Amino acid sequence: MADRSTAPLADLRVIEMGQLLAGPFCGQLLGDLGAEVIKLESPGRGDPMREWGREKPRGRSLWWPVVARNKKSVTCDLRTSEGQGLARALIARSDIVVENFRPGTLERWGLDYETLRADNPGLILVRVTGYGQHGPYAPRAGYGSIGEAMGGIRYITGDPGHPPARTGISLGDSLAAVFATIGALAAAHHRGNTGRGQIVDSAIYEAVLAMMESLLPEWALTGYQRERTGAVLPNVAPSNVYPTADGEMILIAANQDSVFGRLAAAMGRPELATAPRFADHAARGENMAELDDLIAAWTATLAAEPLLRLLHEAGVPAGRIYTARDMFADPHFAAREAIVRLIHPELGEFPMQNVVPKLSETPGAIRHLGPELGEHTGQVYRELLGLDDERLTALADRGVI
Known part of the structure; x- marks a missing residue:
């Protein structure tokens, strides 16, 4: 004790x-x-x-x-x-x-x-x-x-x-x-x-x-009311849950410019990082749906484990959505x-x-x-x-x- x-x-x-x-x-x-x-x-x-x-x-x-x-x-x-x-x-x-x-x-x-x-x-x-x-x-x-x-x-x-x-x-x-x-x-x-x-x-x-972050001044100063958005962060992309070839779901958060560049390279699509519709934070937010579709099409071709290994090696924040079973099996939790x-x-x-x-x-x-x-x-x-x-x-x- x-x-x-x-x-x-x-x-x-x-x-x-x-x-x-x-x-x-x-x-x-x-x-x-x-x-x-x-x-x-x-x-x-x-x-x-x-x-x-x-x-x-x-x-x-x-x-x-x-x-x-x-x-x-x-x-x-x-x-x-x-x-x-x-x-x-x-x-x-x-x-x-x-x-x-x-x-x-x-x-x-x-x-x-x-x-x-x-x-x-x-x-x-x-x-x-x-x-x-x-x-x-x-x-x-x-x-x-x-x-x-x-x-x-x-x-x-x-x-x-x-x-x-x-x-x-x-x-x-x-x-x-x-x-x-x-x-x-x-x-x-x-x-x-x-x-x-x-x-x-x-x-x-x-x-x-x-x-509640900036919810109050958003309403008071601009009239903007936050709404339910599910898994995504409004106007912040990419930051979502994506499918894998073995039926798992992986969360990827690569909304910062430099991190998105690393994700694009890992996808084998480095040109996405400089394309006008994805080149900066605001552009990616405006074109969130298209970008999520592109990423999902790519992640769906890979099983979860090799996908995560690739993303981690590229310095892209990503991970499984854990249940209690995952926590018990995870070496980081143990360490x-x-x-x-x-x-x-x-x-x-x-x-x-x-x-x-x-x-x-x-x-x-x-x-x-x-x-x-x-x-x-x-x-x-x-x-x-x-x-x-x-x-x-x-x-x-x-x-x-």
Whole structure:
């Protein structure tokens, strides 16, 4: 098991409240980099993520071991006054709280920031919600899919002529968690200089909006509305998916002038690079359809492996569109340990994506898979709050833990 003491965030303790993905993914990222993450879960039920996933061998979620990796599970009924007292005591001994309840929930429980900060002036409260902590939409229930729609990514995702498409992952939740993590680290840096904590307010729709490139000024200054374009990048060519002789699909991105010249040479058509209709970026964008047809006719004569070898030798960016099977077989994934394997007590060897990014001096690590519900309840309450067995038994009898 990896040693947490050498990780960059080993001096931070995080209390994670909330459930599903947006808040917990922030906790996962902090835990990956060494923070002690104590996840508070409802007794008897726990986070619904424990049940999520289409495939559940032996009734076990394959999602939970990933999103809850490196965390400690402690049961605590936050809807009871005793549970709120336990949470407040833990928070007083911690650095960061991550929550993704609807705005006002912590306040109803007596866990508002002013109360928590009175106990712990350096506390950083990370709040992940659909719409943020203020504004007319703040009280609404906000799921990642709604944030994706409101933030703009859904409208431009998919093929022309079809309704907007989902990207295939919980993109909005994950983006909000990534920005929440950046905010938490920035707030921790500020606290190191001043001793003062603060609130990090990460809204899903704003996290999506932050990724939308020049969409806003395009509309405001020119009236141009981006539309769904499928696999292509509008007016940027060639950048598309092309067929091969053995039925695979290869993505080629050669839109820069010098790179297109190398592609044309690899195709045995060097004259394409100087032809007026393809000679520069603007011309290739205007004649995208014709250029894609020419490239597709060429790639369809070659099998994927020799085609890719030719393109790589020519310095043309190209690659397969990977599935999980491709990732497991790829030597680059193996060389960089992009996939790691831990042992699950029931399922055996359990592969998952490694910590990102890689740090040369203080790397993060996956120390253990997602814990059983309440696995660390006794340990945490004894070590941090000094509760004895009699008190723990009484709390359990009343359903608080």
